Amino acid sequence: MSYRTNGVADASWLGTPxxxxxxxxxxxxxxxxxxRALRPTEWKAAAVPGWSVKDLAAHILGDYRGRLGWSxxxxxPAFAVGETLEAFIHRVNQDWIDLxxxxxxxxxxxxxxxxxxxxxxxxAAADLxxxxxxxxxxxxxxxxxxxxxxxxxxxxWTHRQQIRHATGRGTDPEPLALATVLDTxxxxxxxxxxxxxxxxxxxxxxxxxxxxGGTWTVTAVEDxxxxxxxxxxxxxxxxxxxxxxxxxxxxxxxxxxTALTDVHIQGERPLAEAMCQIVSxxx
Numbered sequence: 258m259s260y261r262t263n264g265v266a267d268a269s270w271l272g273t274p275x276x277x278x279x280x281x282x283x284x285x286x287x288x289x290x291x292x293r294a295l296r297p298t299e300w301k302a303a304a305v306p307g308w309s310v311k312d313l314a315a316h317i318l319g320d321y322r323g324r325l326g327w328s329x330x331x332x333x334p335a336f337a338v339g340e341t342l343e344a345f346i347h348r349v350n351q352d353w354i355d356l357x358x359x360x361x362x363x364x365x366x367x368x369x370x371x372x373x374x375x376x377x378x379x380x381a382a383a384d385l386x387x388x389x390x391x392x393x394x395x396x397x398x399x400x401x402x403x404x405x406x407x408x409x410x411x412x413x414w415t416h417r418q419q420i421r422h423a424t425g426r427g428t429d430p431e432p433l434a435l436a437t438v439l440d441t442x443x444x445x446x447x448x449x450x451x452x453x454x455x456x457x458x459x460x461x462x463x464x465x466x467x468x469x470g471g472t473w474t475v476t477a478v479e480d481x482x483x484x485x486x487x488x489x490x491x492x493x494x495x496x497x498x499x500x501x502x503x504x505x506x507x508x509x510x511x512x513x514x515t516a517l518t519d520v521h522i523q524g525e526r527p528l529a530e531a532m533c534q535i536v537s538x539x540x
Contacts (some may be wrong), residue, residue, distance in 0.1 A: 271395065271444050272473070274385060274403040277437050281377035284434065286409065288373070288417050289318070293368050293413035295424060300362050300524030304423040312354045313423075314365050317416050319353035321372035324409070332356060338382070342393060346539050373413075380406055394537050396448030407441040411537065414438050415508050428501060435469035435535040439500060441505040442471040442537035447482040449535045449536040450475060453528065460487065461528050463535075465503045475532075496520040507537035 292314060304313040322332070336348040357365070389405025391398030400408070415438070418428050429435070439497040443463060450461070459477040464470070476487040498506075498520040513533045522529040 264350060268397065268401045268404075269485040270447055270478075270481060270483035271397060271401065271404060273486075274401065274404065275407040275437060275440055276385060277407040277441070278380050278383065278385075280410055280434055281373075281380050281413075284413050284417070285370070285373040285377055287431075288413065289366065289370055291417060291420060291426075292362070292369070295362070295420075297362075299424040302423045304419050308354065310420050310423050311362065311365070313416055313420055314362070314369065315354045315357040317362065317413060318357070318365060318369050318372060319350065319418075320406060320409075320410060320412055321369065321376050322353075324376045343539055357522065380409075383537060392444075394448065395444045396451065397461045404441070407437065407444075410434075411438045411441050415504070415538070418504075419510075426433060428504075430469075435500060435504070436471070439465055439503055440471065442504065442535070443471075444484065445507065445535050446473060446475045446532065447484055447535045450477075450482040450531055453482075453531045455493070455528070458490070459523075459528075460490050460492045461532055462492040463496040463532055464495060465500055466497060467500045469500050470503075471540055492524060494522070494524035494526070494532070496529045496532050498525075506533065507535055509536060509538065511540055 300309065300311045302309045302312075308316065332353065334345070336345050340348075360368075379483065383402055383406060385401070385403040385406070385492060387402045388399040389402035390400065392400040392404050392408050393455065395408075397404060414434055421427065421429065430438050446463060455477040457477055457479060461475050463473045463475075465472075473484060474492065475482045475484055475486065498516065502511070502516055502519050505511045506513065514529075516533055517530065520529075520533065
C-alpha cells in the first residue's frame, strides 16, 4: 500500500470509474460463510506458496486492519531505510501472520467479521471523487479513490478464491463480483504497456469472454497508453481469453507463458504478448 493522498489530476487514462462500494458487504458475508464451513484439516491446507488457509485468513484480517489503522496488538508498521514498497508490503504481511500464529479459526473469524464490517461501512461513505491510496500496479500514486477502493475489493475477492481453490472448491462464479474484479484488473493495462512504444493512435484490445467479461481498448497517446474513450478503430493487436484465465493471470496464479497457450491472438503478436504481461497485484 502507499500512504500518499495528494490531489489527483487528470485520471481519465485509467478509464471509466468503478463503484465497488456496494460489494464489500456481500463479499464479507461470502468469506465468513466459507470460513465457517471449513473442516479443521482444511485450515491447514496450502493456500498460496508459504501460507496455509489459516495464514491467508489472518492476512485478510490484516488487510482489513490496515484500512483501520492497524489498531490491534500495537502493530504499527513503518518503512525501513531504503525499503521498497514491494519489500515493505511482503515484510509487513509476514509479520502480521507471525503475530497471529496462535490465533485459532474461531478467533480469526470473529475478528474478520468485526473488522470487515467496519471497513465496509467506511467504504460505503467514501467519496469516489477524492484521492485515495496509490495503486502501484496501475501506475497511479495517488490513485483516484474509486480505483483505490476497487483495488481493495479485488484483494478480498482474490484471497477468497485462493481459499476456495485450496479446499477443493472452484472459483465463485457470481457474475457481478467477478465482473468488477476483471474490470478493475484491466486498469493495469496502460501501466503494463508503459515500456512498449507504438505510434500515437495505435490501439490494442483485451477481450474477456463470458457473462462477467468485457472489452478494454488501450490507445497510445502522446506520453502514455490510455483507457480513455477513443475513436473507434481497428486494433493493431487483440487478445481474447476467458475469465478464469484472466483473473489468474492478473494475480499470477498462472504465468504469462501459460496464459499465452490459452488465449486467442489477432494482429501484431509482440503487442499482444506485451498485454499478457499484465499483473494487477503487488508482485
